Amino acid sequence: MIVFRYLSREMLVTLSAVTAVLLVIIMSGRFIKYLAQAAQGVLDPSVLLLIMAYRMPGFLQLILPLGLFLGILLAYGRLYLESEMTVLSATGMSQQRLTAYTLVPATAIALLVGWLAMGLTPQGISSVERILNEQDALTEFDTLVPGRFQSLRNGSRVTYTEELSQDRSELGNVFISEKRESSSGKGEGIGVLVAEKGRQEIQPDGSRYLILENGYRYDGLPGQANYRVIRYDTYGVLLPRPEVAVEVGEHEATRTAELIGSDDPRDRAELQWRLSLPILVLVVTLIAVPLARVNPRQGRYLKLLPAVLLYMVYLSLLIAVRGAIDKGHWSPDVGIWPVHIVFLAIGLLLLYWEPMKLRLAARRSAGEVRHV
Incomplete structure (x- = not known):
């Protein structure tokens, strides 16, 4: 339990730091955009913070999987670099056991992402739509600011x-x-x-x-x-009405209970996307644990760039298939599950690749000894 708590603490601390940085970057860019609309009189400045608060669950549901992925890579990479993982391996810590320990906090993160994706995010988007519709009903007179063009x-x-x-x-x-x-x-x-x-x-x-x-x-x-x-x-x-751009999709504000059982391909695409986010957390955990293993001579960041590229390909394929289902170019019965299956297979292959190589090397060495 001491080792489990130590590994979990290292991973969650790094996860929190990475998530906080990514959240500040993304929210700052979006806030600047809303601030520009407020400066033009399109939005009431008093609703900016409220809009950002309602949009935060939507940001977090995408940031948390990436934050967990990078957290595992950075935290475990440091442990490998400082030979702490070598000591743990000498005491019987196998790659599979390390993965099992990692999956426990990752499951908690997956449940949190699922709650955000299926509950808070649709409610937040619905509230943002309501605020933007109220802003759209305002006239130029209602959004005037004295002393400003x-x-x-x-x-x-x-x-x-x-x-x-x-x-x-x-x-x-x-x-x-x-x-x-x-x-x-x-x-x-x-x-x-x-x-x-x-x-x-x-x-x-x-x-x-x-x-x-x-x-x-x-x-x-x-x-x-x-x-x-x-x-x-x-x-x-x-007095013309200000044109407020609505940045959310038509089905993103729909409650999850209304999506279940719907025959509309767009509803099914949205439901599968929401279900995919917690699955994404678990799959990237399986991928990140073996990729975090580095040789102290190679450096901590050797596998970071390929790992991030692999994650971006995974997320991009999910988004692309979701869009194809939404447009009717991909069967909703097949859905986006093949993408998860492919990357789950990649994760399992990476997880068992090193042990398989060690077993083959051990058998080869044993065969050479018997031959001598």
Whole structure:
């Protein structure tokens, strides 16, 4: 039990460190993307942290298998490099026994990944969809930030207000610039609106208008001096809705209970993908244990790059077959299980390859002794 606790602690500590680093990298990239949308007025800044919290289970379900794989390689590689594994082997620690010890914490990680994949991740994605749909229902008026130029409609419209009341009902010193087709057909014109005040008005059909007061409208073509200037007391501007990109698939938010028994190939592909993630954890454990064995003279990282490439091929094949099932190019009855079977066979081959070579060498040596 002392050896088991020691090995498990070494592996789990490395797993935690690798997972934390990968999670920070991935979440930072995604947070920057959401932050850019908030800066453009597409997303409300107050929902950014909530979105990231709901997306975290989806990130973890993919990071944990890789973190476990790298954790085994790095932790056991250090033990081999410092000859601790040699001492354990001398006391009767076989490769199979080491694998059995490793599978115990790996099974706990697999159960955690299964819980994330089948429970928390769909709930989180469903919550993100709800938040994004609420954001999509907002208008330009609802996402305005005073003192900041806000770009909408792929940059064709820019809005600015110097002042905004606490209840977001009144604006002060408004500026709106919008690209539009010239009435003469000679190119793309620009329309500019400036006003002292602005307020929102909701029509019976649900459409919203920004009512501007005491301002000017300028229309013309860039580079030409024939601008048209109109002074107005009241002017109405239709408020467009920000376009929020939904980054999740149609079936990723579906509850696992609803996927079971469905005949839809896309539902079956999603269900098989969720079931594959905990299986992935166990299979990569079988692959990582023999690959972690290194010669102290060769260095700790000799097999790290080939091992990571093998893992990436495994995950890429799972994703590719899942996409093929989703598009109807692969039978859902066959599913993605052949990929698991192939890499399970690779893991077993790697696990028993060294003992087989030792047995063959021992038999060859015994035969040579008898021959002499």
